[in-house]
Amino acid sequence: MPNQMYKRHDRSDIFIHWFNAACWILLLLTGVGLIQHSAIDPFGSGYPEALRAMVGGGGNLLTIHEGIGLLWILGFVFYLIVNFKGAKFFLSEVFPVSPERDVPWLFKKMALMTIGPKVLKDPTLPDQGYYNMGQKVFAQASVVGGIVIAVTGIIMWLSDRSLGAEAVGIVSWSIFLHFIGVGLVFAGLLVHIYMAAISPEERPGFMSMFTGVVPGDYAKHHHRLWWEKIKTENK
Amino acid sequence: MSDSKQKYSRRDFFKASGLIAAGAVGGPTVLGGLRKAEAAAPEVAPMESHFSACDMCFNKCGLIARSENGVVTKLDPNPKFLKSRGMLCARGNAGINQVYDPDRLKYPLLRVGERGEGKWKRISWDEALDLAASKMEEVRKKYLPCGHLFSAGTDLQSQFVGRFAEVYGSFNVTSHESLCLVSNNRAFLDTFGEVPHPDVLNSKYIIMAGANRFEALVTPDSMDLMTTMRENGCKLVTLDPRYTKTAALSDEWYPIKPGTDMVFMLALAHVIVGEKLYDAQWIEEKTYGIEQLAEHVKQYTPEFAAEECGIPAKAIARIAREIAAAAPAAMIYPGRRSSDYEDSTQIRRAFAIVNGLLGNWDRPGGLLAARAVGLKGVQYDAPWYDDNHYDRVDADKVPMMFEHEGSFLLTRDAVLADDPYEVRGWLVYKTNPMGTAPNRKKTIEMMNKMDFVTVVDIAMSDTAWYADLVLPSQSYLERADPCSGLQGSSACACVIKRDPVIDPLYESRACFDVMKGLAERMDLGEFFDFTIPEYREKQLAGLPKAEEVLDRDGVYYNPSKVYGIYEGKVYKTLSKKVELYNQRYEQMGIDPLPVYTPPTKVPANQFRLVIGRNALVTQSSTANNELLHEFVPTNTLWLNPQAAQKLNIADGDVVQVSSSVGTQELKAEVTDKIRTDTVYMLTGFNTLSTRQHLAHNNGASIADILEGDIDAITGNAALHTTFVTVTRKVA
Amino acid sequence: MAQQLAMVIDATKCIDCKGCVAACKVANNVPEGQWRNWIKQDEGTPTPGVLPTAKTRFQPGACMHCENPTCVDACPTGATYKDKETGAVIINDALCIGCGNCIPACPYNARFRNAVKRKADKCNYCPERRAHGLLPACVDTCPTKARVFGDINDPESEAGRLFRKNKAKLVQVAAKTDTKPNMYYIGDPGLQDWAGEAVIPASMIAMKESAPFIKGIVGLSGLGVLAMLSRQLFVSSDENKENDDA
Helix, strand or coil: CCCCEEECCCHHHHHHHHHHHHHHHHHHHHHHHHCCCCCCCCCCCHHHHHHHHHHCCHHHHHHHHHHHHHHHHHHHHHHHHHCHHHHHHHHHHHCCCCCCCHHHHHHHHHHHHHCCHHHCCCCCCCCCCCCCHHHHHHHHHHHHHHHHHHHHHHHHHHHCCCCCHHHHHHHHHHHHHHHHHHHHHHHHHHHHHHHHHHCHHHHHHHHHHHHCEEEHHHHHHHCHHHHHHHHHHHC | CCCCCCCCCHHHHHHHHCHHHHHHHCCCHHHCCCCCCCCCCCCCCCCEEEEEECCCCCCCCEEEEEEECCEEEEEEECCCCHHHCCCCCHHHHCHHHHHCCCCCCCCCEEECCCCCCCCEEECCHHHHHHHHHHHHHHHHHHHCHHHEEEEECCCCCHHHHHHHHHHHCCCCEEEHHHHCCHHHHHHHHHHHCCCCEECHHHCCEEEEECCCCCCCCCCCHHHHHHHHHHHCCCEEEEECCECCHHHHCCCEEECCCCCCHHHHHHHHHHHHHHCCCCCHHHHHHHEECHHHHHHHHCCCCHHHHHHHHCCCHHHHHHHHHHHHHHCCCEEECCCCCCCCCCCHHHHHHHHHHHHHHHCCECCCCCEECCCCCCCCCCCCCCCCCCCCCCCCCCCCCCCCCCCCCCCHHHHHHHHHHCCCCCCCEEEEECCCHHHHCCCHHHHHHHHHHCCEEEEEECCCCHHHHCCCEEEEECCCCCCCEEEEEEEECCCEEEEEEECCCCCCCCCCECHHHHHHHHHHHCCCHHHHCCCHHHHHHHHCCCCCCHHHHHHHHCCEECCCCCCCCCCCCCCCCCCCCEECCCHHHHHHCCCCCCCCCCCCCCCCCCEEEECCCECCECHHHHCCCHHHHHHCCCCEEEECHHHHHHCCCCCCCEEEEECCCCEEEEEEEECCCECCCEEECCCCCCECCCCCCCCECCCCCHHHCCCCEECCCCCCEECCCCEEEEEECCC | CCCCEEEEEEHHHCCCCCHHHHHHHHHCCCCCCCCCEEEEEECCCCCCEECCCCCCEEEEEECCCCCCCHHHHCCCCCCEEECCCCCCEEECCCCCCCCCCHHHHCCCCCCEECCCCCCEECCCCCHHHHHCCCCCHHHHHCCCCCEEEEECCCCCCHHHHHHHHCHHHCECCCCCCCCCCCEEEECCCCCCCCCCCCCCCHHHHHHHHHHHHHHHHHHHHHHHHHHHHHHHHHHHHHHHHHHHHC
16 A cells, blocks of 8 residues: 555745744844844854944844834734634644643653663654644643734834833833743744754654645554544544 | 045945955855844944034034935034034934924915914915015004014024014014013123123133023033032032022022112122222222222122021122132123012123123133124115104113113003004014913903914924914024024134035925015015125135135134223223223113112912022923923922922822913922022923913913013013912812 | 043032023023923921931032943934043933933933924033034033033043042932932932833833844844855755656
């Protein structure tokens, strides 16, 4: 039996994933350049200085960052209009967590990936659904973090356009939340990038972000519950 | 600055700052909306600079107007202008707000409702001038040329109103000065033969009475006073019922009982003469009447004065000795506004006499003579009208009125009484008696008496509000003005001029053009058959380089002797000397030496209302100035805490202030900076005109409360003789 | 030595005429009700006679372009900074979003949120005027020339000359937070206890405090990735074999 391919992602899903990825990288690069404070900036003041000099000043960098940020938000609005069902499906798959299956999976997986199977009495991983728990954790963080980042970003963007002096507290806390949100999502993003793009075992998953489909044995091995479900549906 | 204009073009700027290169780095099309660059140097906008002279008060400080694309953005001091010591005060800076005042008069307006009702119709300039000219012709025919009154404020174009009045045939011209300073001028003129310029800068001891030089800015005196105190250790003694900023910065301050300055001065004279603290030789050579004075001041002992003015006798005697020791580089500061009491000229005579005793005339640190700057008068032969009245309408009411200033209050009484003759036409330029003259109700009556009133002004003043025809005049930054000679004490004698900095706003026209337009319609065109530059050429005929220097520096100096001008010269008095004892007064039956009469006692439960200045307000002319309004949003009634407590008035309470002529309401400012028997408020608030929206229905109008007594010698208004009751307004 | 632009003010020359305040307002288009500079008044008590030495004092002031600007510390983006070249504390309008952090951080209350621009605002020594070779508006207009502006590190400048000459008796307004202000008073400026404390907003403190944790979490995540990567590269083949064997 040839390795049957199963459809995993819609074209709009693929688009929004890579659109988001591109925006995030650019926003991260420009955003870090907007922080210039010895107690905060991640790589010292050299990076913001260099970046600002490159674009002709901090003001320009801010404009660029704001522009990309707005584009990113518009991109999501566009996606929601085009594929609202897909978004709903995504959220319904990402947020429910099974304590008996998902939680052990996460800890076992972390141990397996970093130290090896020897530390575990029983290295077999519980079966996973459409998303495994690692993907869920990152997706949850991305959704919540993304909303926080977008909302606080809009507040900051409005600050010197339409907000009055009474709003400075909200604006200032928005800066903090924006920073925290990005920091936490970025921490997850590193793992996500490794797992998806560098680690060989997820290679078919990575490819599916271009093709939209995964091979059956991959689905069976990695997302058994989903594989079983679609297999029965397909019959 | 190489000439009067200084332009930076954008290209020069980019060249200078290297921004073209910087722009290329950050300038690909994607970044179209981005800023060119963020260079260390800020963006330099193109800027034009023009010299002018300030018009926010009478000082005429030299300024440089900065403009961008035909809009004035900033007024800066002209550093070469010595009279102002290169400064521009808050009002000077707020000149922009006057020019761009949204409430400014924009086009000719004809009254269509009742007087003061505020109903107007916009008409064209031709209609307006035709109408005004025909009305003025009518008045002249019916009431003779003197049946028309002309009033003009302190302005470089006011001379054209005077010229117009003369060729029209009226002697009746009043200036703002009779509401201000003529008593003081009279007193010093009648002592020294001319009005002095105090050499504050070089003085070592100054007594400041009836003046508030750090708040009522006079150039260069205000600045020089601080310089001499700080750098020469000059001592300043201030007498003022209020703890003004001048008082606060003085070495000594005495809250003198209002109206008793004369007895203080006479007591100084008593000590100086009695103890022979004067320069006997100087007094012998230069003055007339030391014996009479010595006899006269015997009665005015420091003890007697102390009883009257409330300043300890010991302090008076000490101050007399100190100032005499500092003489001749010492002075009783002559002051400026002197409209206080019915004997104001005599009060100021006492100031002048002590200065005479100090021997400070024509000497460093003393009182300086006027210096001619070399401007020529522009002559004309005014027509003579046989069929006319013989004299001014306010003539012969007081013995020594200045003919060219007149007396506004006496004129008003004469108009109201039709005595000695009827006056039915009035043309007003840039002065606002309705807002500033005491007893506003009488001014309204006077207005109602008129057949036709034309007001030429930049704003809808209260006077304009009651007029028949209102003509929008140009501000000082929009017009060319004749040259004017100014003397700044020992600092300079100089010439200034004005040229337009911006195009005239709206339909405004210069006063000169209005007068010319009227004259042409009345067959008097020949007297206005010139332009301002032509007029200036005649004025400057004796100063060949002046025009060029004026264009280069904004001011022209004609250096001349500062001190010792009177060496070998006689004084312009009857005795040809400094008249401690005034011979002409004797001949006219006026006290030749000032005789002290105690001021009327403040009635029980009343207060003496005093007026005063503030560096942020020029009477009613700044009433609607948005920037100055931020500093002085309203006027308040200064009330001593003790008095306030008795009246159960708390700071900020709204109080009613009533005199025999009017009642006004304003907030009380309870402060120990004023005597218990005195209250004070600032002028320029509660305008009748709604087209001064910042001042209308805001604070109190002092013109409504002041009673309008006059100085018996000059007819000058006496502004400190009003008693008021103060009551808390019951909500 | 780098420049340090500063004001050396003879407070005893101030007559409280407000010329400087008006000039600043016009030159910098400061909105109604807001001010970049001020004249503080030490009222004193009106005492008739010879006035006590501790009499009314007027104290012209504005942003003091401090050596230790707490406002700069409150700004997360460096939109406000101490210019290395001139020593002036500058606000980069283009980068400032008006979050208001710097406003309570100034113990002198020199900052405000410009109601029109909606950004932080304060005295900047009139750079537009200086570019045209003019003095800051307040200094230029001052009637008694109480305000003197210039580079105090330049002994040739008027400010530098005054600074050196009066070094021993120069007075600075002491705030509860020592920011080392660059506004020096010759002569008694009166009130010296009006300045408050630099207050860095809680949100900014939270950001500063949380930064190490955020860096830590990102670091941990990075370490995890590194561990996985090294396992992938060096360990995986053996263990996979073992697994296969089992």
